[in-house]
Amino acid sequence: MGTPQAIVIGCSAGGLAALEALFAGLDPQLPQAMVVCCHTGSSTVDVLCELLAGHATLPVAEARERTPIAPGMIHIAPSGYHLLVEPSRYFALSVDARVNFARPSIDVLFESAAEAYRGDLLGVLLTGANSDGAEGLRLVRQHGGLAVVQDPADAEVPTMPQAALDRAGADHCLPLAAIAPLLNRLCLP
Amino acid sequence: MSGNQEPLASDTELEDIELELFVRALKLRHGHDFSQYAPASLKRRVRQLSHTQHTGTITALTDRILHDPSLLPVVLEGLSVPVSEMFRDPDVFRALREQVFPVLASYPQINIWQAGCAYGQEVYSLAILLEEAGLYERTQIYATDFNEAALRHAQEGIYPAKEAQLWSRNYLEAGGSHTLADYYSARYELLKLDQRLRRNVIFANHNLVTDEVFCEAHLVLCRNVLIYFSDPLQDRTLALFRDSLVRGGFLCLGTRESLDFAPSALDFTPVDAALRIYRLGSRAAAKE
Known part of the structure; x- marks a missing residue:
């Protein structure tokens, strides 16, 4: 397995603080495309993008349909739509029914990304209050990708990372503060 | 794609073939053309149909869409998934x-x-x-x-x-x-x-x-x-x-x-x- 080409990240309750901490610690030289699905409950992700941009070492923008998944950037799933990765590695949106009561759903993003990137994908699940993402992370691993899960004991809300561990297991399970250094180590060429 | 050593690669490729045949069957049998739909969502919807119709594989769903005319409305509904709300946005x-x-x-x-x-x-x-x-x-x-x-x-x-x-x-x-x-x-x-x-x-x-x-x-x-x-x-x-x-x-x-x-x-x-x-x-x- 080589260096991952893309990183998908999922979280819900407590996710903003976790993402801020994670992105502040990433090496700005990371060449991967990063795609984030965070349940926010608000009608746009404008504020989320703005807040994350204030902490992140890499540029942050809302993911746009029909555009290629740009490397070295953090793409945020828009509110109210599922975000999917096409086999061509372009973004697509859908307003299909909610999955795990969520739209965007982490499972939908992870599943499509796993099929597009196969073994070249790294999936990260952080704090959250439901089990969205667990099945997606299982598929990431099944396709040969790597799974990183925040230690539930360290998470603001442990439900999501615990569900992921139960369903998918993980290649790495560690506290939030250790995740950015791990990604820097795994992902720098 | 031959020589791909990644796990499950062949299963995904097999499913892509099945999906292509399903889309072709729907077009030839019923005149509904989904070949120009964006693939990731289409695949999700067809999988979902296969799941709700208990066909096991997409190929088995294709068999039914060819031979069971009563399935067409169900399939079209499943492929359009009309979700909206009043005054959305x-x-x-x-x-x-x-x-x-x-x-x-x-x-x-x-x-x-x-x-x-x-x-x-x-x-x-x-x-x-x-x-x-x-x-x-x-x-x-x-x-x-x-x-x-x-x-x-x-x-x-x-x-x-x-x-x-x-x-x-x-x-x-x-x-x-x-x-x-x-x-x-x-x-x-x-x-x-x-x-x-x-x-x-x-x-x-x-x-x-x-x-x-x-x-x-x-x-x-x-x-x-x-x-x-x-x-x-x-x-x-x-x-x-x-x-x-x-x-x-x-x-x-x-x-x-x-x-x-x-x-x-x-x-x-x-x-x-x-x-x-x-x-x-x-x-x-x-x-x-």
Whole structure:
């Protein structure tokens, strides 16, 4: 397995603080495309993008349909739509029914990304209050990708990372503060 | 792709073959062409169908769509997944009321085409706003979809009552001047929209993929339909809308739709780019 080409990240309750901490610690030289699905409950992700941009070492923008998944950037799933990765590695949106009561759903993003990137994908699940993402992370691993899960004991809300561990297991399970250094180590060429 | 050592690669490839054969069978047997749909969502929907129909594989679903005619409506419904809400994106409906209706008011007869109307929530939303703007008497709404079951549902105007709270809030944010409850009656778990709202709506079967211009329209609404289309089909459909609209006519798309890669988009000028409301014609022509 080589260096991952893309990183998908999922979280819900407590996710903003976790993402801020994670992105502040990433090496700005990371060449991967990063795609984030965070349940926010608000009608746009404008504020989320703005807040994350204030902490992140890499540029942050809302993911746009029909555009290629740009490397070295953090793409945020828009509110109210599922975000999917096409086999061509372009973004697509859908307003299909909610999955795990969520739209965007982490499972939908992870599943499509796993099929597009196969073994070249790294999936990260952080704090959250439901089990969205667990099945997606299982598929990431099944396709040969790597799974990183925040230690539930360290998470603001442990439900999501615990569900992921139960369903998918993980290649790495560690506290939030250790995740950015791990990604820097795994992902720098 | 041969020599791929990654786990499950061959299973994914096998499923891609199955999907291609399913799409081909649907087209040859029933004339419904999904080959120009964006693949990731289509695959999800076909998998979902295979799951709900307990066929095990997509190939077994293909077998049934070939030999069991009663399955077609179920498949079409599954492939269109018509999810919406009344006054979804209230800002858009407010902009229609404030920026588009005043122009429409200058026409003696107003034609509106709602393309891909699904269960009709936006058709009724539009009818309510037109009614409140005093324009509905001279408006004809053409609400079209390729999904017959959805069209029937749209005609009935019956929805789960639990939606009422969100829809009422949307209605007020959209600038509604009454209360949404004035337009429906609730009974048990269901709400039924006032059927008088339907008096100037024609529901009709139309497939954006294969059918041609439907009517001459002053406004075309087609929200979150093109997101499922490939770039060439998106462009073809925009050209269809262009050919349907009167000069200076309006086009309203979903707020996250991207037109950057469609040559036909150059025929439109943004009225409100963020809300994806456009006007047919060059910048100068649109300003009149």
